[in-house]
Every structure is written in structure tokens, then in C-alpha cells.
Amino acid sequence: MFDFVSFIPRAIAQSIPLLFGSTGEIITEKSGNLNLGIPGVMYVGGICGVIGSFLYEHSFEDPSQMNAALGILIPLVCCLAGSLLMGLLYCFLTVTLRVNQNVTGLAMTTFGVGFGNFFGGSLIKLAGADVPSISLSTTSSLFRTTLPFAGSFGVFGQMFLSFGFLVYVAIVIALVSSHVLTKTRIGLQLRAVGEDPATADAAGFDITRYKYVATCLGCMIAGLGGLYILYLFICTGTDLAIKKLYKMLPYVVTIVVLVITSVRNKRENQPPESLGLPYFREDR
Amino acid sequence: MIHIAKRKEMPLLQSMAIRGLSVVLALVICGVITTILTGLNPIDVYVTFFSGAFGSARKIWILLQEIAILLCVSLALAPAFKMKFWNLGGEGQVLMGALATAACMILLGDKIPNALLIACMVVYSIVAGAVWGLIPALFKAKWNTNETLFTLMMNYVAAQLVAYFIIVWEVPKGSGKIGIINQSTEAGWLPQIGDYKYLLNIILVAIITVLMYVYLKYTKHGYEISVVGESTNTARYVGIDVPKVIIRTMLLSGAICGFAGLLLVGGTDHTLATTIANSRGFTGVMVAWLAKFNPFSMIASSFLLVFMERGASEISTIYALNQSFADILTGIILFFIIGSEFFITYRVYFTKKSEEVEKADV
Numbered sequence: 125m126f127d128f129v130s131f132i133p134r135a136i137a138q139s140i141p142l143l144f145g146s147t148g149e150i151i152t153e154k155s156g157n158l159n160l161g162i163p164g165v166m167y168v169g170g171i172c173g174v175i176g177s178f179l180y181e182h183s184f185e186d187p188s189q190m191n192a193a194l195g196i197l198i199p200l201v202c203c204l205a206g207s208l209l210m211g212l213l214y215c216f217l218t219v220t221l222r223v224n225q226n227v228t229g230l231a232m233t234t235f236g237v238g239f240g241n242f243f244g245g246s247l248i249k250l251a252g253a254d255v256p257s258i259s260l261s262t263t264s265s266l267f268r269t270t271l272p273f274a275g276s277f278g279v280f281g282q283m284f285l286s287f288g289f290l291v292y293v294a295i296v297i298a299l300v301s302s303h304v305l306t307k308t309r310i311g312l313q314l315r316a317v318g319e320d321p322a323t324a325d326a327a328g329f330d331i332t333r334y335k336y337v338a339t340c341l342g343c344m345i346a347g348l349g350g351l352y353i354l355y356l357f358i359c360t361g362t363d364l365a366i367k368k369l370y371k372m373l374p375y376v377v378t379i380v381v382l383v384i385t386s387v388r389n390k391r392e393n394q395p396p397e398s399l400g401l402p403y404f405r406e407d408r
Numbered sequence: 409m410i411h412i413a414k415r416k417e418m419p420l421l422q423s424m425a426i427r428g429l430s431v432v433l434a435l436v437i438c439g440v441i442t443t444i445l446t447g448l449n450p451i452d453v454y455v456t457f458f459s460g461a462f463g464s465a466r467k468i469w470i471l472l473q474e475i476a477i478l479l480c481v482s483l484a485l486a487p488a489f490k491m492k493f494w495n496l497g498g499e500g501q502v503l504m505g506a507l508a509t510a511a512c513m514i515l516l517g518d519k520i521p522n523a524l525l526i527a528c529m530v531v532y533s534i535v536a537g538a539v540w541g542l543i544p545a546l547f548k549a550k551w552n553t554n555e556t557l558f559t560l561m562m563n564y565v566a567a568q569l570v571a572y573f574i575i576v577w578e579v580p581k582g583s584g585k586i587g588i589i590n591q592s593t594e595a596g597w598l599p600q601i602g603d604y605k606y607l608l609n610i611i612l613v614a615i616i617t618v619l620m621y622v623y624l625k626y627t628k629h630g631y632e633i634s635v636v637g638e639s640t641n642t643a644r645y646v647g648i649d650v651p652k653v654i655i656r657t658m659l660l661s662g663a664i665c666g667f668a669g670l671l672l673v674g675g676t677d678h679t680l681a682t683t684i685a686n687s688r689g690f691t692g693v694m695v696a697w698l699a700k701f702n703p704f705s706m707i708a709s710s711f712l713l714v715f716m717e718r719g720a721s722e723i724s725t726i727y728a729l730n731q732s733f734a735d736i737l738t739g740i741i742l743f744f745i746i747g748s749e750f751f752i753t754y755r756v757y758f759t760k761k762s763e764e765v766e767k768a769d770v
Contacts, residue, residue, distance in 0.1 A: 158556070160496075164739075217743065221750035226494055226556070227697050230690045231742035238735020375564040378557070386553035395554060400494075404754075406414065 137287060141166070143294045144349025147301055152342035154305060155335045156318035157218060158400040160229025162346050164236020165210045169347020170354045171240040172206025173199035199351060207347025210236060211340035219335045222402035240350075290352045297345055314338055318396035321403040331403055413755050423752045427698075430748035431712065434741040438720075441740070446727055453723060460722020461715045471718055473606035473676065476613040477668055479710040481685075481692035483613075483620045484664030486701045487657050488541075489693070490624065492637045497544065497559030498689030500566035501537040501662045503682070505669025507570050508536035510680040513589045513596035513673070514577055525596045529674055530667075537666015538659045540566060545658030549651030563689065567682050574680060588678050598675045609675045616664065621703040633657055665689070698745060716741050 145162050152159045159165075177199040210232060217228045305311040316324040317334045325331050385394075418426075435457075439450045461471050481498050488495035512529040520528070540562060547553035579587045590596060601607040624630040632653050636643045643650050672684055695713060699705035720734035 213743070217747055221747055222754070223746050223749045224697055226496070227694050228743075228746055230693055231739055231746060233690070234687075234735055234742065235739020238732040238737075238739055241732035242729075242736055375561040375568075379561045379565075382557055382561075383547055383551065383553055386547065386551040400556075404412075404414070 133287070136291065140287075140291050140294050141349040141353045143298055144352060145346045147294070147298045148342035148344070148346035148349070150342075151301055151305070151314075151345070152339045153399055154311075154314050154318045154396060155338035156321060156396055156398045156401065156403070157214075157335055157339050158225050158229070159214060159232075159339060159342065160226055161210070161214055161232025161236065162229075162343075164233040164239075165207050165343045165346045166350030166353070167236040167240030168210050168350070169203045169207035169344075170350030170352075171243050172347075173203030173351040174354055175243060176202030200348075203347050203351040204344045207343045207350070208340055210347075211343030212336075214343070215336045215339050218402060219332055219339075222404055225400050225402070290348065293348070294352070297348075301345075315396065318398060321398055322405075325403075325405060335403075411757050411759055413757070415753060415755050418752055426748050426751050427745065430744045431741070434744035437744070438737045438740055442723060442733075442737070445733075446729065448727065456723050456726050457719035460720075460726075461718045463722075467718070469604070469606050471714060472610055474714045474718070475707075475710050476606070476610045477671060478688050478691060478695060478714055479706055480613045480616060480668040480671065481665060481688045482695035482699075482706050482710055483616055483703055484661050484668065485689075485692050486620065486696045486699075486703065486706065487624060487630075487633055488661040489696055490637050490701045491633045491654065491657050493545070493548065493654060493658065494556040495541065495544075495559050495658065495661055496556055496690070496693065497540065497562045497662075498665050498692050499685045499687065500559070500563035500689070501540045501665030502669045502672070502685040502689060503563075503566040503570050504540040505533040505537040505666030506673045506680055506684050507566075507573060507669070508532040508666065509596075509670045509673040510577075510586070510589060511573070513678075517590045517595040518593060522595055526598065526674070529596055529670055533666045533670035533674075534663045535666070537669060538663040541658040541662020541665065542655065545655045548658075549654045570680065570682050574682070577680075586680050589673075589680070590678070596674060597678060598671075606676065609671045612671065616667075617703045617707065620664075624701070624703065629653075629656070694742060694746075698749075712745075713738070713742075 145166060148165075149159060149162055177195065180195065180198045214228060214232055217223050218225045305315065313324070313329055314334055316327070317329060317331055317338075321331050324334075435454070439453050442448065442453045443450045460467070462468055481502060484501070485495050485498050509529045509532070512525060512532055516525055516528060544553070544555050544558040544562060547558060548555045574586055577586055579585075598608055601611075624633065632643070632648050635646065635648060636650055636653050640650050643653070668688075669685075673680060677684060691713060695706055695710045698709040698712075716738055717734060720737035721731065723729065723737070724731050724733040
């Protein structure tokens with residue numbers, strides 16, 4: 125029989141990077157910026173976090189002396205800082221210099237993926253290990269610390285409470301952003317900027333500031349997703365041919381959803397009107 | 409105060425100078441970063457950079473071949489972009505062309521004469537690429553479905569399809585690779601001109617470049633594409649059938665991508681891998697955009713990108729750096745080139761506060 129009890133936790137665990145990435149991208153897109161550089165941002169954010177924890181963990185002779193709070197805080201701050209820098213770079217190019225967003229995003233992906241792989245490789249060299257992996261067991265275990273009472277809920281606990289804290293952070297961030305975007309004044313203003321920057325500008329909102337803040341925030345959230353991937357062991361099974369076809373499924377589903385929303389053509393399901401277009405005040 | 413104003417149009421020479429300057433700046437930054445990370449003499453870094461691209465006859469041929477394939481993909485994407493249809497599916501369309509070619513070579517390899525086989529490969533690869541481009545175009549034309557995401561998803565679907573067939577056809581079983589197809593018979597291998605393995609590809613792409621230039625600049629189709637790109641409302645007003653133009657252009661775009669897949673599998677690699685397109689579908693976006701969709705300028709921009717890539721990868725090989733170092737350098741160079749577009753489109757000037765007040769009074 126199909127093993128739901130072990131399937132669901134694995135499905136949730138593997139979907140969290142996507143949740144981080146898409147929450148970040150939604151906030152970014154609502155401001156009218158289409159950031160195709162999210163994979164690059166995730167790589168940079170993740171590797172910055174790992175560099176931070178690597179330096180911290182290796183400054184101790186015995187990793188068990190590490191301060192647990194600092195052990196979590198340092199990678200988090202490094203990760204957020206790294207992805208913030210990527211966000212600032214994207215904003216500088218697309219908002220201040222008003223160059224094409226698709227092209228900038230693709231360049232960010234090239235850069236970010238290279239950056240991540242390069243420093244990942246260099247760290248291995250630094251650590252002088254023979255195996256091609258960096259051992260950050262202590263930090264990794266900190267990130268995997270689960271709720272202390274998860275075990276006492278039986279199957280339910282195993283299925284929904286057995287994750288590291290980043291999983292819950294992702295869910296909380298997604299819920300909070302949904303609330304802010306749809307229910308608050310700031311969210312309304314942000315959506316106005318994305319729909320029609322000229323009108324929002326006339327109403328007195330600072331377009332540049334909204335775009336910068338939303339995009340950078342989005343990048344930082346996406347960066348957390350990168351950090352999460354690196355502390356998660358994704359198991360790989362045997363390579364059956366048919367499995368490759370199953371892997372098509374998520375993308376096919378995305379296409380179907382895309383088509384259905386465009387066929388129904390409901391206003392609230394459409395992407396922002398000015399998505400992907402740079403805003404120049406004198407361009408009316 | 410800093411003021412920004414849009415320029416009318418910049419003379420070609422001046423815009424080239426700005427782009428050149430940005431490349432030089434980018435190279436300086438790359439040199440500095442390489443020196444910091446590796447402690448090498450910056451002059452050595454640049455020498456290695458150039459020798460990576462032009463070091464030997466073989467390297468020059470590889471450079472030309474890489475330019476040809478990248479140019480072919482960029483040429484395919486250009487008409488779609490000119491129409492403001494963001495075809496990010498070049499990767500998938502190339503893969504489908506490659507898959508169709510490999511399928512012909514494997515399944516028909518020893519059953520039909522070689523000339524017929526190559527004809528089949530050409531037809532099927534073009535059809536496969538065109539179909540992959542047609543699907544998003546149909547939905548875009550009918551329901552205005554977001555083509556950026558649709559084409560992006562089609563890449564992954566194509567990659568998984570290729571991965572599936574690689575396992576179906578793998579040689580030897582269990583290796584997860586196809587290996588060289590028809591190594592002994594060379595059935596379906598595109599003919600070599602003289603001793604030059606890459607010459608045929610280069611000539612074919614050169615022909616496509618000229619044809620595409622003529623198509624975009626001097627034909628009715630090309631004109632319709634640019635009108636739809638500027639404004640769909642205007643296009644509708646003057647009686648252009650917008651959905652028809654979208655579908656026709658994407659068929660062409662996908663077909664040329666499929667042809668690039670043929671050149672890769674039939675012409676040079678003689679094997680199939682999910683990485684065979686090597687992100688050219690995305691790099692091609694940048695090539696086409698940097699050249700402002702002019703096929704002849706695209707030769708220059710694809711040369712620039714391939715040159716950077718070859719040089720950067722030579723540095724990482726020679727100094728035993730991680731191969732990803734090349735990606736970092738390419739990324740930095742791209743940021744500079746992209747950023748320089750701002751100074752070509754806009755004019756920045758400084759005014760003093762008092763002048764502004766005076767202007768306001770007038």
C-alpha cells in the first residue's frame with residue numbers, strides 16, 4: 125500500500141523551497157518587477173548562510189561548545205544579507221537604470237548559480253576534506269530541531285509537526301504576506317504600483333521606494349529557501365524511465381493552471397498590468 | 409539635482425563606444441576579482457583569457473562553432489522578441505529538435521539510405537521545434553496566456569521528455585547515457601566539408617542570418633511583426649490579424665530552434681543529453697536583446713558572449729579553479745553590458761538648485 129505517513133512529510137519538506145521562492149516572487153511581481161533571477165538569489169542566499177555557519181562552526185575546536193542561538197542566527201543573517209545584495213543589484217539595474225527585467229533576471233541566474241557553486245567548491249577545498257561535501261553537522265542539526273512535543277501526537281505529529289523551524293517560518297511568511305497584500309493599505313498601494321505606476325505616482329506614492337522595498341524583501345524571502353535546500357538532505361531513488369515522465373507533471377499542471385486562469389479571464393487572477401515594464405515618469 | 413531624460417536616438421558610433429567602454433570596465437573588474445581570489449598577476453589573467461578564445465586553431469574553430477549555435481538560437485528568438493512575445497522556451501525548442509534528430513538517427517539509422525535519413529532529420533527536427541513553439545503561441549493568441557511562464561514550463565517538460573528517452577535508448581544499459589550514436593556507420597551524421605568538422609554548421613547559420621535580416625527588414629511579415637511589437641492596438645486598427653502573426657512568428661521561432669538542435673546532434677555532438685542546449689535558450693535572449701534584434705549586430709553580441717565564456721572557462725581550467733568561476737565572470741560582464749544600455753537610452757545631466765528655481769520662474 126502507498127505509504128502516506130512517510131510520503132506527506134517528504135512532500136511538505138521538499139515543497140518548502142518552492143513556497144519560499146514563490147512567496148518572494150509574488151511580493152516582487154506585485155510591485156511590477158518580474159524577477160527571473162530568483163534561482164540565482166536562492167543560490168547566493170543559501171551559500172552565504174553556509175559560509176557564515178562554516179566560519180562560525182570552524183572557529184571552535186569542539187563544535188558542541190557552540191551557542192545554539194548564534195548558530196542559527198549567523199547563517200540566517202548572512203543568508204538575508206547575501207540575498208538582499210542580489211535584490212539591490214536587480215533593483216539598481218531595473219528600477220534605477222530601467223533596463224530590461226527579463227535580461228537582468230537571466231544574468232542574475234547565471235551569476236548566482238556560478239557564485240553558489242564556486243564558493244561551495246572553494247569551501248570544500250578550505251575544509252581540506254576528502255569527501256566532496258562540507259560537514260556542518262552541528263548547524264544542520266540545529267536547523268532540524270523539531271518541536272519537542274511532535275512525537276506525542278502520533279501519526280498526526282509525524283505528518284505535520286516533524287519539521288525544522290524553517291518550514292513553519294515559510295508557512296507563516298506566506299500567510300502574513302497574503303494578508304498584507306490583500307487586506308492592508310500598504311498592500312493596496314503596492315498593488316497599485318504594480319498595476320499602473322503612473323497613476324500611483326500621480327497619487328503621490330514613491331514608485332522607486334515601493335519597487336526597491338518589495339523586490340528586496342522578495343529576494344530575502346527567496347534566499348531563505350536557498351538556505352533551506354542546503355540544510356535538507358533530498359534523497360534520490362533509482363532512475364526509472366517512467367519516473368522522468370512523472371517529473372513532467374508539476375510543469376504540465378502549471379501550464380494547465382496558467383491556461384485556465386487566462387481563459388476564465390477574471391480580473392483578480394491576472395498578473396499585474398505593468399508587470400515587467402520599467403517605469404519612467406516622462407514616458408506617458 | 410540629477411536629471412534623467414530620454415534620448416532621441418544615439419549615433420551608432422557613440423552607442424558602440426559606450427558598449428565598448430562597459431566591456432572594458434567589466435574586464436577590469438573581472439581581472440581585479442580574479443586577482444583577489446587567486447593572487448595571480450592581472451596581466452597573466454588577461455593573457456590566459458585571450459589564449460582561451462584564440463590560443464590555437466582548434467580553439468578558434470570551437471569559438472566559431474559556439475558562436476554559430478548561439479547565433480542560431482538567438483536568430484530564432486529575435487522575431488518573437490521583436491513582436492514582444494517573450495519566448496523563454498528556446499531551451500525546450502532546441503531540445504525537442506535535438507530529440508527528433510536523435511530519434512531519426514537511432515530508429516531509422518540502418519534502415520534507409522543516408523541522404524533520405526538526413527532529409528528526415530531536417531524535417532522532423534524543424535517540425536518538433538515548431539510544434540513546441542506553437543503550443544504557447546496558440547494559447548497566447550486565443551486567450552492571452554502569459555507566454556513567459558508558459559514557454560519556461562515547456563522547457564522543463566522537454567527536458568524530462570529527453571531524460572525519459574535517454575533512459576529508453578541508453579547504451580550500454582544502466583549507464584544513463586546514450587553515447588555516440590551510429591559511431592561505426594556514421595549514419596545521419598551531417599557531412600563534413602573537407603577536414604573542418606564545424607564548417608558546415610557555420611555556413612548554415614551564416615545563411616540563416618542573412619535570410620533573417622531580409623525577413624525582418626524587407627518583407628511584409630517582418631513589418632507586421634514590428635507593428636504588433638510596437639502596439640497591438642495599432643496593428644488591429646490597420647487590419648493586421650494579430651493572432652495569425654503571433655502563431656506564424658512562433659512557428660518560425662520554434663522551427664529555427666529545432667534546427668539548432670539538429671546542428672548540435674547531427675552536426676557536432678552525435679549524442680543526446682538533457683544539457684545539450686547548455687542554457688543557450690537563455691543566453692540567446694541576451695544576445696538578441698543586446699543587438700536590438702538586428703541579425704548582423706547579433707553576430708557581434710554572440711561573439712562577445714562566447715568569447716567571454718571561453719576566456720573565463722580557460723582561466724578556471726588553467727588555474728584549477730572551480731568551473732563555476734566562469735559563470736561568475738560571465739555574470740559580472742553581463743551586468744555591465746546590460747547596465748550600459750541605460751546610458752544609451754537615457755541622458756543624465758546635473759543641474760544646480762538655483763537653475764531649477766529660475767527655470768520654474770520662467
